Amino acid sequence: MMWDEKYSTDEYIYGTEPNDFLLECMEQIPQGRVLCLADGEGRNSVALARAGYQVTAVDSSIVGVGKASRLAADNDVEVEYIHADLAEYAIVEGEWAGIISIFCHVHPDIRNSLHQAIVAGLQPGGVLVLEAYTPEQLGMGTGGPPVAELTMQQSQLEQDFEVLDILHVRELQREVVEGTHHTGMGAVVQLLARK
Numbered sequence: 001m002m003w004d005e006k007y008s009t010d011e012y013i014y015g016t017e018p019n020d021f022l023l024e025c026m027e028q029i030p031q032g033r034v035l036c037l038a039d040g041e042g043r044n045s046v047a048l049a050r051a052g053y054q055v056t057a058v059d060s061s062i063v064g065v066g067k068a069s070r071l072a073a074d075n076d077v078e079v080e081y082i083h084a085d086l087a088e089y090a091i092v093e094g095e096w097a098g099i100i101s102i103f104c105h106v107h108p109d110i111r112n113s114l115h116q117a118i119v120a121g122l123q124p125g126g127v128l129v130l131e132a133y134t135p136e137q138l139g140m141g142t143g144g145p146p147v148a149e150l151t152m153q154q155s156q157l158e159q160d161f162e163v164l165d166i167l168h169v170r171e172l173q174r175e176v177v178e179g180t181h182h183t184g185m186g187a188v189v190q191l192l193a194r195k
Contacts, residue, residue, distance in 0.1 A: 003061035006181075007041060014040060015179035016071060018047035019102045021131040025192050026051055028167070029127045032097030037086060037114075038104035042068025042079070043178075045100075049077035053098065056080040058089050086114055091121035098122075101130040103182075105150040115160040122195040128164065129192055130157065134171055136187035143182040157191050164193035 006013060018026075022044055031052060036045045039057035041064050049055045049072065057079055059065050065083045072079045082089070087110045091099075099118050106114060118128060132152040133144035145151060154171045169191045176186035 001061065003040075003059075004063040007061055007063040007067060011180065012041045012043065012067065012071070013179045013181045014043060015177075016041075016043050016046075017178070018044050019131060019178065020174075020176075021188075021190050022047070022100060022102055022129055025127070025129045025168075028192060028194075029053070029098035029129065030125055032123075033095060034098040034100060035091065035096045035121065036100045036102075037118075038101070038106075039068060039081075040064045042071040042081075044102055045079045045081075046071050046075050046077060048098075048100070049079050050075060056082065058082045058084050058086065060085045086110060091117040093120045094123050096121050096123060096126050098127050098129065101128070101132070103132060103144070104130075105132060105145040105152075108149055111152075112160075119161065119163055119195070122164075124195055126195045127192065128161065128194075131188055131190045134187045134189050136173075140185060140187060142176065142184035142186055144186070152189055154189050154191075157189060161191065161193050164195055166191065166193045168192040 034053040036057040045057035135148040137144040171189045176182045
């Protein structure tokens with residue numbers, strides 16, 4: 001599996017610090033249970049656990065999940081890590097105070113049902129924090145998916161999450177410095193929405 005291969009190194013390839021946009025939005029997330037999708041090596045789930053949230057994190061890479069568990073242990077926090085493919089993982093309805101989707105790039109066939117499951121999974125007042133690369137990222141050489149169909153755009157996210165109260169959405173270019181695999185200017189879309 002590609003991600004197992006990417007993660008089988010001692011270094012945390014996306015660093016151990018949380019994503020900047022998540023950090024900006026964290027205080028908007030009500031205290032409670034938070035779900036991190038495609039959490040990778042655990043930087044975002046660990047930061048949320050340190051901030052007092054009860055965190056469940058899902059990733060398709062068993063190597064990533066192992067590294068995330070170590071990072072949680074090193075930080076003296078508890079996170080429930082689940083090794084699962086998002087195509088098969090069932091998001092429990094009405095369960096989550098927050099759902100975090102940071103650079104969670106899945107095939108459009110999966111994305112549609114995943115986004116519907118996110119809406120259903122949030123409890124009333126629950127918050128979605130999402131950052132993803134846009135198609136403009138492809139030419140930038142600073143990380144992200146290899147093909148445009150895996151990227152996301154503002155118009156599509158506004159449509160997917162129109163039933164939520166969209167507090168913030170924009171496409172922008174920003175400096176993304178996350179380990180060795182996301183470094184430099186990135187073309188991203190950011191979304192903060194509440195149910």
